Amino acid sequence: MRRWKSLIDTHAHLNHPKFGDDLDATIERAKDAGIQAIITVGFDLPSSEVAVKLSERYRKYVWAAVGIHPHDALYLTNDAIARLRELSQSPTTIAIGEIGLDFYRNLSPRDAQLHAFEQQLILACELCLPIILHIRNAYQEALDLLRHYAPLPINGVAHCFSGDWAIAEQLLSLGLDIGITGTITFRHNESLREVISRVDMSKLLLETDAPYLAPVPYRGKRNEPAYLVRIASAVAQVRGITVDEVAMSTTANAKHLFKLDI
Incomplete structure (x- = not known):
C-alpha cells in the first residue's frame, strides 16, 4: 500500500484482545501507512480504562474516548458515570464514546439503552467533550433524544454510519x-456511497472500527488502522477527487472535532 501524507483513524479498538499479541507492530504498520493518529474507543469501563492507559503510553499518537456501549447499558450505574468522569480528566481523553442505541441486537433492554445514552450525553455536555455515537436500527429514537437537548453545546460523529441520505441530513443539521x-x-x-457523494467534505471522518469491518480486500480478516488507506481510496473514488485531498480534508476535520494537539 502507498504511504499517504496524513490520515487519522478516528475510531479503532486497540484495547481489544485481538491486538494483545502485536499491538506495537500494529502501531508501527499504521505509522508506515501514513496514519498520523488513532483514537481508541472504549465500549465498557474496563476497555475505557485500557484506552486511557494506551493513550498515555503512546502519547500524541493514540488518543482515548471513554464510554459504555449500548450493549452494556445495564452497567451504566452512578459509580460508572463517576469513573467515566475521572477517566475524562486525562489530557489524552478527547471524547465520550462509544455511546448510543443498538436496536438491532438488543443485548440490553431498550429502556436501559435510552437511559445510558441520555446520562452519557449529559456527561459529555458537562465536560464539553464531543460524542462518538453508535446507532444501529435506532436512528429515529437517537435523533429524538438528541433533539431534546438541542442546540447541543458539543459536536460529535455518527460512527460507522449506515443510514440513508434523509437520516444523514438530520444528523448533519444537529452539527454531527x-x-x-x-x-x-x-x-x-x-x-x-450516495451519502458520501452528497455530504460536504468538511463533515466526513474516516475510521476503521478495527478489529471489525475490514475493508475489501481484507474483508473477513482482522482489521487494523493501517487499512484506513483503503477507506480513504474508496471515498476518493466516490467523490472523484484524489486520496491526498481526502486525507487533507478528513484530517483537518478530525483535528477540529477532537481538538487534537498534533
Missing part, C-alpha cells in the same frame, strides 16, 4: 459529522 468505515468498500452498499 459522518463516520465512514470499511463498509464503503462492500459491493452492495450503494446507499452509503
Whole structure:
C-alpha cells in the first residue's frame, strides 16, 4: 500500500484482545501507512480504562474516548458515570464514546439503552467533550433524544454510519459529522456511497472500527488502522477527487472535532 501524507483513524479498538499479541507492530504498520493518529474507543469501563492507559503510553499518537456501549447499558450505574468522569480528566481523553442505541441486537433492554445514552450525553455536555455515537436500527429514537437537548453545546460523529441520505441530513443539521468505515468498500452498499457523494467534505471522518469491518480486500480478516488507506481510496473514488485531498480534508476535520494537539 502507498504511504499517504496524513490520515487519522478516528475510531479503532486497540484495547481489544485481538491486538494483545502485536499491538506495537500494529502501531508501527499504521505509522508506515501514513496514519498520523488513532483514537481508541472504549465500549465498557474496563476497555475505557485500557484506552486511557494506551493513550498515555503512546502519547500524541493514540488518543482515548471513554464510554459504555449500548450493549452494556445495564452497567451504566452512578459509580460508572463517576469513573467515566475521572477517566475524562486525562489530557489524552478527547471524547465520550462509544455511546448510543443498538436496536438491532438488543443485548440490553431498550429502556436501559435510552437511559445510558441520555446520562452519557449529559456527561459529555458537562465536560464539553464531543460524542462518538453508535446507532444501529435506532436512528429515529437517537435523533429524538438528541433533539431534546438541542442546540447541543458539543459536536460529535455518527460512527460507522449506515443510514440513508434523509437520516444523514438530520444528523448533519444537529452539527454531527459522518463516520465512514470499511463498509464503503462492500459491493452492495450503494446507499452509503450516495451519502458520501452528497455530504460536504468538511463533515466526513474516516475510521476503521478495527478489529471489525475490514475493508475489501481484507474483508473477513482482522482489521487494523493501517487499512484506513483503503477507506480513504474508496471515498476518493466516490467523490472523484484524489486520496491526498481526502486525507487533507478528513484530517483537518478530525483535528477540529477532537481538538487534537498534533
